[in-house]
Amino acid sequence: MDGVTRADPGVLKAALELYLDLHMHPEPSGDEERGAGLLADWLAEDGYAVTRGLGGHGVAGVLRRGPGPTVLVRAELDALPVHEETGLRYASRVPGVAHACGHDLHVAALAGAARLLARGARTGGGEGGGTLIVVGQPAEETLTGARAMLADGLFARCGTPDAVLAQHSAPLPAGTVAHGAGPVLAGSRALDVVLHGTGGHAGAPQLTVDPVVAAAAAVLRLQAVVSRETSPAEQAVLTVGRLRAGEAANVVPDRAELGVSLRAFSEAALDRLEEATRRVVTAESDASRCPAPPSFQRVSSSPPLVQDAGLADAVRRGHAEELGEGRVGRWPPATAAEDFGWFGPAGEELHGRRGIRLAYWMLGTAGPAPGTVGAARGAVPGNHSPAFAPHVRTALPTGITALAVAVERALLHCASGDALLR
Structure with a gap:
């Protein structure tokens, strides 16, 4: 197998x-029972105390290796509602569901690193003290799983x-x-x-209030929230990813x-985007004489x-010492989003602990031959694409090594920091 690793x-x-x-x-998100069971059984086999x-x-597995800091390492369990189009022999066998974001790679790398650390198979501190918590998180794609685990007492238990x-996997060289440095990923909100309209016959539109027209106008007007209400120096994205109305061409829906x-x-920027969304949609609803104000739910x-x-x-x-400086690059802030931040300072109200440190990198x-599987015009299919296909023979061993090294360095860093505070 290719890649950089010292793993057995x-x-x-x-x-x-x-x-x-x-x-x-x-x-898919919320239905990860089988994958969670595979990870839980793997961790139990390696001596972790497992909570399901x-x-x-x-899933959480705890390995206590002696006195020292506690480091939690996490991967996501869920897949996406995407039909896979990679042509791989091992492609998804579940219609309309695929691991198009690499969470299967994350879990496999996490399991491999957990086994290395449990066996003390690594050199350079692999048999030191401290506690390791290995977490398989559900429902990351819906941005609900981290909060749910914390609310269910992950830290207390x-x-x-x-x-x-x-x-996290990324379209970088395997x-x-x-x-x-600084923010790695954006914060997000989904609404x-x-x-609301007044339905009726498509041949008598004057007797209806057409919510499709109001929705279409709102979609167009919302594009100006970023282009005309947000500073060009500030990164922000507003996307209408779903527009659903009606069932038949000859019926105006309600x-x-x-x-x-x-x-x-920033939270301030997210507040501005959300306020603008509510304002624009409400204005278009009023302009169309909709019979009731629009409803909004932050999901x-x-x-x-x-x-x-x-x-x-x-x-x-x-990572630079283990993989070589040439294999460690820089990642600019990206407007992709995920819920990992809740485990740190942003989630203090959920978990009640100050001072938790986060580290996050791209894999x-x-x-070596991008564009050969499912790619158009030589482009590398990115995350969430139906053609997303990691070069697993290289990415997996590198991911295992990156996680194991990160755990060792985090234990040493937290131990030295605590010693300085004492």
Whole structure:
């Protein structure tokens, strides 16, 4: 197997088999029972004390290696409602569901690293003290799983970490990792919006109030929230990802639904985007004489993902020493979003602990011949694409090594920091 790793070949083989199983049997957010069971059984076999059913199908395994800090390392269990179009022999066998974001790769790398750390198979501190919490999180794609696990007492039941680590697949060269400074990913909010009309016959539109027209006008007007109400120096994204109305061409429906995604790098910016969305949709509803005001529901939210600078630098230096400087790149702030930030300072109201440090990096997945599988015009299919296909033979061993090294460096960094405070 290609890639950079010191792992025992048996660990790599088992992790690859786990990856293939997960890839062929993806489960959407909230339905991750099978994958959670595979991870839980794997951790139990390696001596972790396993808790199942956290915040849904969440899994946590605890390995106490002696006195020292506690480090939590997490991967996501869920897949996407996407029909896979990779042409791979091990493609998804579940119609309309696929691991198009690499969560199967994350779980397999997490399992491999957990086994290395449990066996003390690594050199350079692998048999030191401290406690390791390995978490398989459900429902990341809906941005609800992290909060659900915390609300279900993850820290109270398994221990409160000093540091929390995670990595995410990205369309970078396989065998590499990339680190960011400052915000790594944007915060986000998702809104479900309903515009209300008066239904009727398509041949007598004067007797109706058409919510489709109001919704279409709102979609167009919303584009100006970023282009005309947001400073060009500020990164922000507003996307209407869903517009649903009606069932038949000859019937004016009585409601139209919008799904709106907002992304920015501060809570203040997210507040402005949400206020503008409500204002624009309400104005278009009024302009169309809709019989009732529109309704708004915030269905999910996540904070901007901001790392602890000291911990992130310690992990980056560990990766550079292990993988080589040429395999460790830089990651600019991206307007993708995920719910990892709730495990850190942004989630203090949920978990009640101050001072938890976060570190997060990107794991390259693009193979040596990009564009050969499902790609158009030589482009590398990115995350959430039906053609997303990590070069697993290189990415998986690198991911295992990156996680194991990060855990070791985080334990050392937190131990030295605590000593200085004493």
